Amino acid sequence: xxxxxxxxxxxxxxxxxxxxxLAAAIDTRIFHESTQSDKALFNRLCPPNKEGKRKxxxxxxxxxxxxxxxxxxxxxxxxxxxxxxxxxxxxxxxxTWRRVMDVNDRFLRKITIGQGPDEKGMVRETGxxxxxxxxxxxxxxxxTSLADMRERLGKMVVGNSKSGDPxxxxxxxVGGALTVLMKDAINPTLMQTLEGTPVLVHAGPFAxxxxxxxxxxxxxxxxxLVGPSGFVVTEAGFGADIGAEKFMNIxxxxxxxxxxxxxxxxxxxxxxxxxxxxxxxxxxxxxxAYLAENxxxxxxxxxxxARHISNTKSYGVNVVVAINKFSTDTEAELNAVxxxxxxxxxxxxxxxxxxxxxxxxxxxxxxxVQRACENVSQPLKFLYPLDIGIKEKIExxxxxxxxxxxxxxxxxxxxxxxxxxxxxxxxPICMAKTQYSFSHNASAKGAPSGFTLPIRDVRASIGAGFxxxxxxxxxxxxxxxxxxxxxxxxxDTTTGKVIGLS
Numbered sequence: 001x002x003x004x005x006x007x008x009x010x011x012x013x014x015x016x017x018x019x020x021x022l023a024a025a026i027d028t029r030i031f032h033e034s035t036q037s038d039k040a041l042f043n044r045l046c047p048p049n050k051e052g053k054r055k056x057x058x059x060x061x062x063x064x065x066x067x068x069x070x071x072x073x074x075x076x077x078x079x080x081x082x083x084x085x086x087x088x089x090x091x092x093x094x095x096t097w098r099r100v101m102d103v104n105d106r107f108l109r110k111i112t113i114g115q116g117p118d119e120k121g122m123v124r125e126t127g128x129x130x131x132x133x134x135x136x137x138x139x140x141x142x143x144t145s146l147a148d149m150r151e152r153l154g155k156m157v158v159g160n161s162k163s164g165d166p167x168x169x170x171x172x173x174v175g176g177a178l179t180v181l182m183k184d185a186i187n188p189t190l191m192q193t194l195e196g197t198p199v200l201v202h203a204g205p206f207a208x209x210x211x212x213x214x215x216x217x218x219x220x221x222x223x224x225l226v227g228p229s230g231f232v233v234t235e236a237g238f239g240a241d242i243g244a245e246k247f248m249n250i251x252x253x254x255x256x257x258x259x260x261x262x263x264x265x266x267x268x269x270x271x272x273x274x275x276x277x278x279x280x281x282x283x284x285x286x287x288x289a290y291l292a293e294n295x296x297x298x299x300x301x302x303x304x305x306a307r308h309i310s311n312t313k314s315y316g317v318n319v320v321v322a323i324n325k326f327s328t329d330t331e332a333e334l335n336a337v338x339x340x341x342x343x344x345x346x347x348x349x350x351x352x353x354x355x356x357x358x359x360x361x362x363x364x365x366x367x368x369v370q371r372a373c374e375n376v377s378q379p380l381k382f383l384y385p386l387d388i389g390i391k392e393k394i395e396x397x398x399x400x401x402x403x404x405x406x407x408x409x410x411x412x413x414x415x416x417x418x419x420x421x422x423x424x425x426x427x428p429i430c431m432a433k434t435q436y437s438f439s440h441n442a443s444a445k446g447a448p449s450g451f452t453l454p455i456r457d458v459r460a461s462i463g464a465g466f467x468x469x470x471x472x473x474x475x476x477x478x479x480x481x482x483x484x485x486x487x488x489x490x491x492d493t494t495t496g497k498v499i500g501l502s
Contacts, residue, residue, distance in 0.1 A: 106479030138464035156463030212237030275301030302340035316378035
């Protein structure tokens with residue numbers, strides 16, 4: 001294997017620094033507002049220079065415009081305008097912005113801050129998320145340029161004022177600084193496969209609470225490099241429910257890009273599980289049912305694959321199924337899947353052995369994808385229009401899962417009304433749901449239908465550009481297992497090579 005810098009272009013480090021700068025700005029602003037009058041705040045925000053003259057910094061004009069104040073000189077503001085400009089009056093209970101770090105640390109999921117003697121009376125509960133769960137990661141993945149990223153970062157909403165108005169990064173005066181921290185992270189890392197195929201590695205938004213797709217910037221660079229007759233393969237995250245659905249309805253909307261073909265990857269083992277096979281537990285040996293031929297179990301599980309195919313085809317793209325072959329798979333099982341896939345409406349189904357044989361094991365898949373792209377006959381179709389209500393969009397997505405209805409908690413109802421009142425109802429929806437089932441119940445395998453989808457809460461990533469309903473409980477800070485993989489990682493101090501990564 002070739003050695004590479006594990007930090008790539010440093011995008012996760014930049015995201016962590018930018019995210020935590022914004023978190024510090026929030027708590028610091030609340031602290032200073034709690035101890036200062038409107039006049040004192042204004043004097044510190046717009047201090048006089050040596051000649052005694054004050055001026056607004058460039059970013060302050062964004063807040064002035066938001067407040068409907070057209071004046072350009074600090075001296076011209078009335079006392080009422082000074083109060084509106086200087087005091088954000090953030091409601092601590094409304095703050096949604098959390099600190100992040102790129103380490104799985106379960107003990108940071110819930111913490112208390114503000115316990116120092118200088119911050120007396122400023123204690124509040126918060127927590128850490130994993131860095132990839134930061135909205136800034138989603139912004140990076142969806143941005144199309146530096147200018148677009150600057151606007152998205154500035155529009156990120158961190159909470160509300162006590163009067164219910166959204167408070168943004170630009171209100172805090174930090175949008176420009178966040179962009180400076182992120183200016184190099186917008187550049188993808190150019191790498192290559194072991195066979196020399198170019199690969200752009202860029203961004204990794206948390207696929208449960210964000211959209212889970214690789215970056216728009218990387219896709220556009222790749223398309224430019226391959227030319228009009230070339231092909232770009234990009235990832236869309238988890239399956240057709242929270243992978244392709246978000247790719248089509250969020251990423252394609254913002255990027256303007258139109259896919260011609262979707263490749264759905266399937267394995268005999270996964271289909272057996274969806275057909276009613278024994279529970280699979282990470283770290284434990286597979287049950288014999290997954291290692292011995294069982295055509296009935298495979299065929300029963302194909303209902304799951306058929307729904308993925310149907311949902312993906314509804315966007316107007318051709319679907320090719322890549323059946324990743326394991327040594328324990330039999331010809332009869334592979335043929336059963338291929339027949340079921342073609343019956344379900346896939347353009348083609350190809351048995352692949354690239355894990356064992358490299359690129360040679362996926363040549364047939366490449367040919368099938370090329371044909372599928374060349375024979376696409378429909379335009380891209382979205383699942384819902386943007387100009388309908390938040391609930392209508394949620395219900396359109398729930399229907400694609402197989403749900404017969406949606407149930408909203410009191411908190412979800414409250415949040416939907418708040419975001420509607422704040423003018424955010426025209427954003428696409430990014431469902432935060434388990435990847436293990438079409439439903440909210442991770443143990444409901446196959447293609448469940450007729451269930452009621454529960455929406456526990458609804459939150460928003462305004463800078464990234466979507467509303468995300470929480471279906472059940474989502475952990476945004478993973479924990480380490482009993483035996484983490486760091487037991488295998490070390491450094492050969494003689495050669496300087498890393499041990500245990502492959």
